[in-house]
Amino acid sequence: MSHSPLALAVGDLEEDKAITLVLDKLAKGEPALAILEELQAGMAIVGQRFEECEYYLSELIYSADIFKKAGAPLQDELARCAPKSFGTLVLGTVKNDIHDFGKDIVATVMSSNGIKVVDLGVNVEHQAFVDAIKESGATLVGMSCLLTTVFDDMKAAIQAIKDAGLRDQVTILIGGGPVDEATRDYVGADHYCRTAQDGVAAAKQVLGVS
Numbered sequence: 001m002s003h004s005p006l007a008l009a010v011g012d013l014e015e016d017k018a019i020t021l022v023l024d025k026l027a028k029g030e031p032a033l034a035i036l037e038e039l040q041a042g043m044a045i046v047g048q049r050f051e052e053c054e055y056y057l058s059e060l061i062y063s064a065d066i067f068k069k070a071g072a073p074l075q076d077e078l079a080r081c082a083p084k085s086f087g088t089l090v091l092g093t094v095k096n097d098i099h100d101f102g103k104d105i106v107a108t109v110m111s112s113n114g115i116k117v118v119d120l121g122v123n124v125e126h127q128a129f130v131d132a133i134k135e136s137g138a139t140l141v142g143m144s145c146l147l148t149t150v151f152d153d154m155k156a157a158i159q160a161i162k163d164a165g166l167r168d169q170v171t172i173l174i175g176g177g178p179v180d181e182a183t184r185d186y187v188g189a190d191h192y193c194r195t196a197q198d199g200v201a202a203a204k205q206v207l208g209v210s
């Protein structure tokens with residue numbers, strides 16, 4: 001698969017180049033969301049190199065830093081696109097998982113499509129999802145996870161929502177690198193979303209927004 005120069009700069013851990021390319025693209029008027037997707041493709045390259053033992057944990061940590069810095073100039077542009085709110089989504093990365101880039105993209109993309117986001121952050125306690133649903137009256141819940149070892153935490157968080165008698169009130173969307181339809185089935189969620197955009201489509205369907 002061929003990668004864009006920006007994705008490659010992230011994949012090759014070329015921080016200055018990645019930041020310059022993002023600024024150039026913004027100056028040329030490229031949509032912030034498309035630029036964000038290229039940064040994400042760069043992180044996928046890093047993940048692959050990590051898997052193949054070409055990169056180690058230090059490179060993983062450095063790539064996270066590059067992603068944050070290169071993505072920072074996009075935030076204002078992404079926020080500007082936000083329309084009025086159609087519904088509320090409680091969102092978090094499940095307990096024992098601290099990966100937040102995917103979750104943050106979901107928050108940004110949902111907000112810019114008119115869905116109010118209550119972002120609980122990372123390593124979210126099961127009960128915190130329950131409390132946030134009660135407080136916000138949300139009809140949507142989004143759970144993210146990047147580690148196969150936390151599927152049981154995702155399942156337990158959904159069980160906590162069931163135990164609180166809130167399961168019928170909410171549609172639960174899940175996503176993150178290792179998540180698929182089999183995970184959705186295992187944890188008892190309603191929709192598996194491969195991308196943040198899939199999440200928006202599912203959320204709009206639930207809220208009856210075209």
Ligand code: B12
Nearest residue numbers: 047097098099100102142144147148175176177193196199
């Ligand atoms: C960056 C990174 C880190 C950073 C995280 C920084 C941060 N602030 O997030 C750091 C260095 C901290 C890290 C730590 C670890 N990591 Co890590 N990490 C990654 C890496 C390279 C990229 C992840 C990423 O940010 N991707 C980009 C985002 C944008 O993509 P995404 O999350 O998939 O999200 C998109 C979609 O999935 C979807 N989505 C995601 N969530 C949701 C939710 C909803 C509701 C919806 C609708 C959609 C949706 O929308 C997003 C946008 O489209 C991956 C490799 C990979 N291939 O994923 C490894 C990876 C996830 N890490 C891994 C590991 C093992 C670890 C550590 C255990 C390493 C260690 N030995 O300590 C620790 C775990 C710490 C913990 N307890 O959580 C493994 C997991 C293996 C497994 N099978 O579980 C991976 C796959 C690397 C590998 N190939 O081995 N990591």
